[in-house]
Amino acid sequence: MPKILSVKQLYEADAATVKNKNISFIDLMEHVGILCFEWIHARLQGSQINIQIFCGTGNNGGDGLVIARHLKQYGYNVKTNIINCGNERSDVFLKNYDRLKEIGVWADMITCETELPEISENDMVVDAIFGLGLSRKPENFIKKVIQHINASNAYVLSIDFPSGLFAEKAVTDKDSVIKAYHTLTFQSPKLAFLLPENRIYTKTWEVLEIGLDKEYIYNAKTSNYLLVKEEIKPIYRFRDKFSHKGDFGHSLIIGGSFGKIGAVSLSAKAALTMGSGLVTVHIPKCGYEILQTSIPEVMVEVDGDNELQNFNFEVLPSVIGVGMGMGTKTTTANGFKKFLNTNKIPLVIDADAINIISKNKKLIELIPENSVLTPHPKEFERLVGKWKDDYDKLEKLRLFAKKHKIIVVLKGAFTAIAHEGELYFNSTGNPALATAGSGDVLTGIITGLIAQKYHPFEAALLGVYLHGKTAEIGMETEVYETFVASDIIKNLSGAIMDLFKKEPPIAESNPEQTTDTKKTKNNDDEEMYI
Numbered sequence: 001m002p003k004i005l006s007v008k009q010l011y012e013a014d015a016a017t018v019k020n021k022n023i024s025f026i027d028l029m030e031h032v033g034i035l036c037f038e039w040i041h042a043r044l045q046g047s048q049i050n051i052q053i054f055c056g057t058g059n060n061g062g063d064g065l066v067i068a069r070h071l072k073q074y075g076y077n078v079k080t081n082i083i084n085c086g087n088e089r090s091d092v093f094l095k096n097y098d099r100l101k102e103i104g105v106w107a108d109m110i111t112c113e114t115e116l117p118e119i120s121e122n123d124m125v126v127d128a129i130f131g132l133g134l135s136r137k138p139e140n141f142i143k144k145v146i147q148h149i150n151a152s153n154a155y156v157l158s159i160d161f162p163s164g165l166f167a168e169k170a171v172t173d174k175d176s177v178i179k180a181y182h183t184l185t186f187q188s189p190k191l192a193f194l195l196p197e198n199r200i201y202t203k204t205w206e207v208l209e210i211g212l213d214k215e216y217i218y219n220a221k222t223s224n225y226l227l228v229k230e231e232i233k234p235i236y237r238f239r240d241k242f243s244h245k246g247d248f249g250h251s252l253i254i255g256g257s258f259g260k261i262g263a264v265s266l267s268a269k270a271a272l273t274m275g276s277g278l279v280t281v282h283i284p285k286c287g288y289e290i291l292q293t294s295i296p297e298v299m300v301e302v303d304g305d306n307e308l309q310n311f312n313f314e315v316l317p318s319v320i321g322v323g324m325g326m327g328t329k330t331t332t333a334n335g336f337k338k339f340l341n342t343n344k345i346p347l348v349i350d351a352d353a354i355n356i357i358s359k360n361k362k363l364i365e366l367i368p369e370n371s372v373l374t375p376h377p378k379e380f381e382r383l384v385g386k387w388k389d390d391y392d393k394l395e396k397l398r399l400f401a402k403k404h405k406i407i408v409v410l411k412g413a414f415t416a417i418a419h420e421g422e423l424y425f426n427s428t429g430n431p432a433l434a435t436a437g438s439g440d441v442l443t444g445i446i447t448g449l450i451a452q453k454y455h456p457f458e459a460a461l462l463g464v465y466l467h468g469k470t471a472e473i474g475m476e477t478e479v480y481e482t483f484v485a486s487d488i489i490k491n492l493s494g495a496i497m498d499l500f501k502k503e504p505p506i507a508e509s510n511p512e513q514t515t516d517t518k519k520t521k522n523n524d525d526e527e528m529y530i
């Protein structure tokens with residue numbers, strides 16, 4: 001599983017690479033710079049637009065100088081600007097400064113006194129001011145340069161990080177961070193790119209595999225992972241030829257109220273389509289005919305007139321998905337509490353069931369171990385209270401799931417799945433999933449998987465991944481707006497088939513050979529290399 005490494009680990013990986021691969025740091029930087037150059041060259045194809053490179057004086061700036069040299073040697077129109085306000089310069093920055101001079105290019109020094117260079121909106125800006133080494137928020141003159149770049153409307157490509165964005169803590173001054181169109185980041189996905197509050201700093205991003213020491217990375221301990229196809233594929237289980245429906249469990253979907261029977265229908269249909277052997281719904285009487293007519297494969301039990309009150313189901317399910325469209329009326333809340341007091345069956349808890357629990361936190365203790373909760377951020381906030389920033393939110397998520405021995409699926413872009421102190425960020429999906437009923441379908445999918453004896457944690461990983469993938473498949477023929485929750489169910493089959501689609505062969509990254517990048521899909525409409 002791609003690990004999300006910390007800043008400390010990335011520096012250690014650098015050092016381990018230099019030591020174990022017998023490569024100097026300057027050669028490693030050359031390799032990295034060439035990868036970035038190739039990325040740009042593949043897109044510009046020799047186009048004579050103006051490229052303005054802004055370099056700091058650390059190693060991120062060093063990367064910028066390597067990129068500038070290679071672009072220049074390929075005949076591009078490059079202007080290199082060095083932000084020259086401090087006294088510190090890294091060795092490899094200085095070496096690359098000399099190498100640029102050797103091909104006859106003198107970089108422009110922008111000091112605190114000089115005018116800022118003009119940037120046209122037709123220029124391309126390469127931002128190599130700060131990367132991993134950002135130690136404080138950019139201020140004064142450097143902040144002015146950043147604001148100047150942001151105001152230009154030019155296409156900005158950031159190297160490793162949008163300058164001014166911290167890798168591991170929240171931004172406190174939004175005006176001191178580059179707003180990039182795209183970021184080429186090195187070796188590991190960065191936690192900062194997965195947080196909604198940072199979405200304004202880079203529209204899209206991708207990871208360039210720069211060939212850092214594999215052994216170091218293999219042994220590095222982390223509690224944050226990006227969930228990609230390679231890790232999901234082995235979770236999926238093929239069916240045995242002699243299997244029968246009894247092998248695939250019985251899902252019970254509990255929820256619905258007058259006017260909200262659709263939510264249960266979607267969950268039930270999703271559980272069924274995901275492969276649950278049997279599906280029963282337990283709903284108020286007002287939904288009986290709707291369900292019997294709309295999904296003939298599903299069995300129906302009723303309770304209460306317009307909302308649930310007794311939770312007195314008769315079937316013996318393998319798993320229960322509960323809460324969708326259920327409402328939070330006192331009668332329903334009381335029935336749900338009684339149910340929690342006696343229930344021992346694993347649960348997938350969503351929507352109003354989460355809201356009822358939030359209003360009476362003692363109920364959390366009644367949730368069976370290894371149950372799955374699927375809140376969206378607002379529901380999660382009702383459960384755990386407000387957070388300071390997105391980093392704080394993730395820690396709350398990690399602790400909450402661990403403390404209660406449950407799995408929490410915090411929905412959103414890069415849905416985070418928390419289990420035993422670890423976080424898994426989903427890489428599939430797009431804004432098409434921001435549609436009514438999308439969450440109800442996810443609950444149904446996870447319920448249907450648990451019914452088939454997937455461990456609830458595996459069911460959450462596989463379910464979230466497939467749910468996201470359906471929207472990517474949908475965008476082959478539709479647009480975000482027209483994609484609806486039923487389309488998720490319709491595309492489930494395609495999402496599973498996609499797990500086994502052959503990818504084009506991928507070359508290993510090696511600092512001595514500089515032509516490869518590893519590819520995987522991510523972000524809304526860009527490809528991510530990992």
Ligand SMILES: NC(=O)C1=CN([C@@H]2O[C@H](COP(=O)(O)OP(=O)(O)OC[C@H]3O[C@@H](n4cnc5c(N)ncnc54)[C@H](O)[C@@H]3O)[C@@H](O)[C@H]2O)[C@@H](O)CC1
Nearest residue numbers: 029058059060061088130131132133134135136137138160
């Ligand atoms: N980790 C890796 O795998 C590799 C990293 N490389 C590059 O090296 C970068 C890290 O280089 P460095 O450690 O030199 O760090 P940076 O180049 O990100 O910045 C460090 C310099 O900026 C100064 N600084 C930090 N915050 C400042 C602020 N707010 N105002 C003014 N000055 C500030 C520091 O004092 C230091 O001089 C990476 O981001 C990447 O671009 C690559 O060249 C090679 C491989």
Ligand SMILES: [K+]
Nearest residue numbers: 127130159161
């Ligand atoms: K940068």
